[in-house]
Amino acid sequence: MLTLGLLAAVGIIVLIFVFSTIGIYNSLISCKNQVKNAYSQIKVQLKRRHDLIPNLVEVVKKYASHEETVLTKVVEARNMASNVSPDAKVQAQNENILSGTLKTLFAVAENYPDLKANQNFMQLSEELVSTENKVSFARQFYNDSVMQYNNKKEVFPNNIIAGMFNFENFELFELDSPEEAKAVKVQF
Amino acid sequence: MWQQIESNKRKTFFILFMMTFFVVIFGLCIAITLSSDIINIIIYNIIFYAIVIGMFIYGYKRPLSSFGDNVYQYNGEGDKTLLNVVSEMKIASGLTKMPEIYILDSSIMNAFACGTNPNNAKIVVSKGLLKALNRDELQGVIGHEIAHIVNRDTCYLLYASIIVNIIANISNAYFRGMTRSRRSSKGSQADIIIFFIALIFMILAPILANMFYFFLSRKREYLADACSAQFTRYPEGLASALKKISGEIASSEESAKELKSISSPLATASYIVPLKAKSEGDGLFSTHPSTKNRIKILLAMSGNLRADLAAYNSAYESITHNKSLMKLTDEENRKVSLREAHKEIPDISNTPANINAQAVGIVGSSQIYDENQPIGEAPEGYSNTEKEIRNHREIEDMMWTLAKYTVINCPCGTKLRLPQSYLGQTITCPHCKMQHKVVE
Numbered sequence: 001m002l003t004l005g006l007l008a009a010v011g012i013i014v015l016i017f018v019f020s021t022i023g024i025y026n027s028l029i030s031c032k033n034q035v036k037n038a039y040s041q042i043k044v045q046l047k048r049r050h051d052l053i054p055n056l057v058e059v060v061k062k063y064a065s066h067e068e069t070v071l072t073k074v075v076e077a078r079n080m081a082s083n084v085s086p087d088a089k090v091q092a093q094n095e096n097i098l099s100g101t102l103k104t105l106f107a108v109a110e111n112y113p114d115l116k117a118n119q120n121f122m123q124l125s126e127e128l129v130s131t132e133n134k135v136s137f138a139r140q141f142y143n144d145s146v147m148q149y150n151n152k153k154e155v156f157p158n159n160i161i162a163g164m165f166n167f168e169n170f171e172l173f174e175l176d177s178p179e180e181a182k183a184v185k186v187q188f
Numbered sequence: 189m190w191q192q193i194e195s196n197k198r199k200t201f202f203i204l205f206m207m208t209f210f211v212v213i214f215g216l217c218i219a220i221t222l223s224s225d226i227i228n229i230i231i232y233n234i235i236f237y238a239i240v241i242g243m244f245i246y247g248y249k250r251p252l253s254s255f256g257d258n259v260y261q262y263n264g265e266g267d268k269t270l271l272n273v274v275s276e277m278k279i280a281s282g283l284t285k286m287p288e289i290y291i292l293d294s295s296i297m298n299a300f301a302c303g304t305n306p307n308n309a310k311i312v313v314s315k316g317l318l319k320a321l322n323r324d325e326l327q328g329v330i331g332h333e334i335a336h337i338v339n340r341d342t343c344y345l346l347y348a349s350i351i352v353n354i355i356a357n358i359s360n361a362y363f364r365g366m367t368r369s370r371r372s373s374k375g376s377q378a379d380i381i382i383f384f385i386a387l388i389f390m391i392l393a394p395i396l397a398n399m400f401y402f403f404l405s406r407k408r409e410y411l412a413d414a415c416s417a418q419f420t421r422y423p424e425g426l427a428s429a430l431k432k433i434s435g436e437i438a439s440s441e442e443s444a445k446e447l448k449s450i451s452s453p454l455a456t457a458s459y460i461v462p463l464k465a466k467s468e469g470d471g472l473f474s475t476h477p478s479t480k481n482r483i484k485i486l487l488a489m490s491g492n493l494r495a496d497l498a499a500y501n502s503a504y505e506s507i508t509h510n511k512s513l514m515k516l517t518d519e520e521n522r523k524v525s526l527r528e529a530h531k532e533i534p535d536i537s538n539t540p541a542n543i544n545a546q547a548v549g550i551v552g553s554s555q556i557y558d559e560n561q562p563i564g565e566a567p568e569g570y571s572n573t574e575k576e577i578r579n580h581r582e583i584e585d586m587m588w589t590l591a592k593y594t595v596i597n598c599p600c601g602t603k604l605r606l607p608q609s610y611l612g613q614t615i616t617c618p619h620c621k622m623q624h625k626v627v628e
Binding site: 034038041045110111123126127129130133134137138140141145 | 267268269272273275276277279280281282323419421587
């Protein structure tokens, strides 16, 4: 009788272990999938930006035909970025360069009131602003997901299970150059 | 973000469970005070639950229909700003399905979220709000509404408000009919005591239910503010929007009119800022926290340069001197820093007449001045700031020439800049009053 009771107790403890392991494993998997999903979301938004740019260049050309250099730079940067490089760091750099050329383009466009009043241009600008924001938020969400996943993976009982099943680490997506974080503002 | 939802679900579950338990006891009490016969008690309970279910069904359909024709669905026709702002917040919050957007044809500035779960979420924004707020402020407000959706507040608060309604209405009806239905006075000692306990419970029930509901509502509003700041990484946007909204509501006559047309006080509870001044404040009977506090907390966060939930908590504690209403799990407890307002691409809605202000705006911001691509090197021996100023002045001059402005240097030190459209022959310097001839 005693051994039966003991067996039952051991059995229950084993069951508890098994169930909690399953639970932890499943939540780690969910977190990991959320990270992967977030990463693909970034790519979606970046591609969207690539697709919007040719239209923008066409509209600007009509009104600001003297701005050859700026426009060419934008087109070149865009083409570089849309040939997606397998190396994530190189791709991130290309995207960064493209953002830089876009900023210059918009700054230059400030001087052409006709261009600014043009409906197409206004809509395209809104779309581009929105796409830039979406890229930014997608990155943010990806980074948040990675942080959550890392936190979850490293907490005590979970890290054993994560080790057992070889859950890999993900890198945070650093698109901006560190200098951008300290944006310089000179007030007159 | 599903971790956050999980822990919120667990926390709120307790309160909702308590409320449901409350309703069950309430039903029992009614039955007990009406009759001492077990069969009758059961019958009364069944009737009670039938009424409850009916009110639930009615309550879940109500929110959108209460506005009737003034609401129309927005699919991105015309100006796409609102659609884009909502999709940006959808990405930042991790929602899987894009919520439906409705516009309310009203000049009162307000917004709310409804829908029973994240898959059938709806956001309603009033026209007045769209007109008055800029993109960052609008994004703060939408972030707040999406936070409600992601945290399932629309679902929980609706459930809780229906329960409060049920208890209030039935209690009302009961006490009016009190004189008619009397319990058969068979009672023993125990019966009379039970009767009185039940009666007291019934008197207190509406008040207690209300207090539960208000507490839950306030807690959720703070959580939504915190989540909005975390999504946008820019708490000032929401703070500025709240300032505008509350200022407008306090001073506008239309709010008073609209207030009269909305019957249930519970409908107004879902607005971002309550229309009734009495509904706000951190007292026991307010649905929303005081807007002043909300603004202060958000601004304190941006003062500390952090946008995460823990930062919201500490700002909350320092401003209201109360312990924070949110307990964070390990996963939620992480540091997240602010970002600048999304002004990567300049605001292009200015007219040519403003080009003066604009040019200074461009040069003064970080857009052209990119540390990685300096335009013109400053001479040696200048400090960093002076180098920057020199760079800016060079860029500035370039911009003016590009725009074909005529530049006249007045001996008093002022640079006079005339647009091409200036037709006069002479110009007077505004500082020294000296007259200059305009030469091309």
